[in-house]
Amino acid sequence: MIRLDNLTKIFETKEGTTVAADHVNMEVQEGEICILLGPSGCGKTTSLKMVNRIVPPTSGRVFLGGKDTTDYDTITLRRQIGYVIQQIGLFPNMTIEDNIGVVPRMLGWDRQRTAKRALELLEMVALDPAIFLKRYPKELSGGQQQRVGVARALAADPPVLLMDEPFGAIDPINREIIQDEFLKMQKQLGKTILFVSHDIDEAVKMGDKIAIFRAGKLEQFDTPDNVLAHPANSFIADFVGGDRTLKRLRLLTVGEVMDAEPPRVKADDSLSSALQLMNDTDYDNLIVVGPRGRAQGVVYRSVAEGRQGLCNDHHSGLKATVRESDDLRTAVSQMFAHDLTWLPVVDDEGFYKGYITQRGITHTLGRTYRDAEQGA
């Protein structure tokens, strides 16, 4: 969808020439979010701005949907690309409605259609149109303004979005919220997005692909998991951090790692049958489920070995549970908090869905390294 072909930018300054982007080649598939990541001055922003020619390339080409962008005149090109910047850049002289309507009006939409679109978009970015349509930007908080900034970029439904550190100036709590909202929105919209960030955590969270830049060169272009698990060189390894494997916890959900059909016992099963099941399946504890399958407690091996009776009378309560859709970070955090090496996985209703262990997690995280060794 977006292809950069030997894209190069050389700035002539008084101190000499600076190569801001050096023969950058990459291709972003339709519907993907690609994060351009790197320290400041690495060329990520320059590369982004060459796509809508805010920065004219020195050489090289940009293709959108297979078409060379130099075939369009600059104005037409930019009206087909949503653009979000860190400073947001809402026009203070216009109401929120007018701000969102800027591109539609330039494209010649009639008043009614433009107004309807503004309403629809405000709802999409979780701002109440009744309150916000007629307000001015200065009356909104930073987070609200950036939501409007995103809405404005989406106004004419462009297939491509360019976002230059869009959430960089928002406080950490609101940033998390707005990122989550944005991802939810993107799931429906399926835009092709180039997104500049200097924050590895944001990149891992938001990106389908990550492109890491250093000194104008594209150093690695890969999925977040591969960037974290197999950094191409020591610069990237340093940049993504010594705790990079921990960061991968975010990329996997509990559902991907858990034992999906774990053995279980019913409340009226005897302890001896529970012990038998443990021996057969190599589990050290079993979840006790109710008649319809809700997780109610746990029977430990030590209990089953030392006592007689029904599971119902000898089980302990569950200290913590996780859901299939939680990421591994949440699961590990729960384990650490409760001094456990395993957790039952339940759904929203409390039904027992699976069983996740620290061993299972480390095994899964380690698999990619073992594969790499075997490949080598």
Place this chain on the structure above:
Amino acid sequence: MARASLRFSSLRLGGRYLTAAALLLVGIWLQRAGIVDDLMTYWGDIVYLTGQHIELTLISGGLAILAGIPIGILFSRPALRRWADGLMQTLNIGTTIPTLAVLALSMSFLGIGSTPAIFALWVASLLYIVRNTYSGLMAVPDHLIEAANGMGMTPGQILFRVELPNALFVMFAGVRTALAINVGTVPLAFLIGGGGLGELIFTGIDLNDNGMMLAGAIPTAALAVAVDALIGYAAYFLIPRGVNPLR
């Protein structure tokens, strides 16, 4: 919040009483000093000359706005920006040279009458408008321009939809200063036969006739205050709410 605004409005109310009382006192003093009688003596002249005065201000000020805003816009365009400071210095000469000298110079080129007066007043007002238009436009944040560019606005659309509306407040301040100075300078136009309330002021001085002088001076002062207030109101209502610090 409610209490604060209550206090504010009671303050304003108090201020209004004070103003009314002060006006009353001034009125009594004017009456006692016989100035009201003097004003009434020259009433016909005052009305006629005030009309002339306003005409001179409107024409020279109007021309200064018509020329000053486009010049300010031109200076702020990327192609001219490098030269803007130098050009501004040139215009500055118009303000640095005493208006009396400008009047004398323009008289020597254009003869006597209202034309050289209008030219001199135009020169004296121009810089304020150019300078505020230029600095207002230069103060528009870069990221607004970048956002506008990124959305595919043409340079003209950026100027009229983004830059000018956001510079409007500063531009209005320039027009306000220019016109207030213009109104105050018009009396000098009398010296080169331009007419206006200067006729009463200077004749009054020459004849040592205080009443006649005040009959020119008081309306001039009142005009200056009125013009200032008028433009203040215009700014309040014409500048969009989002970029109007007064609203």
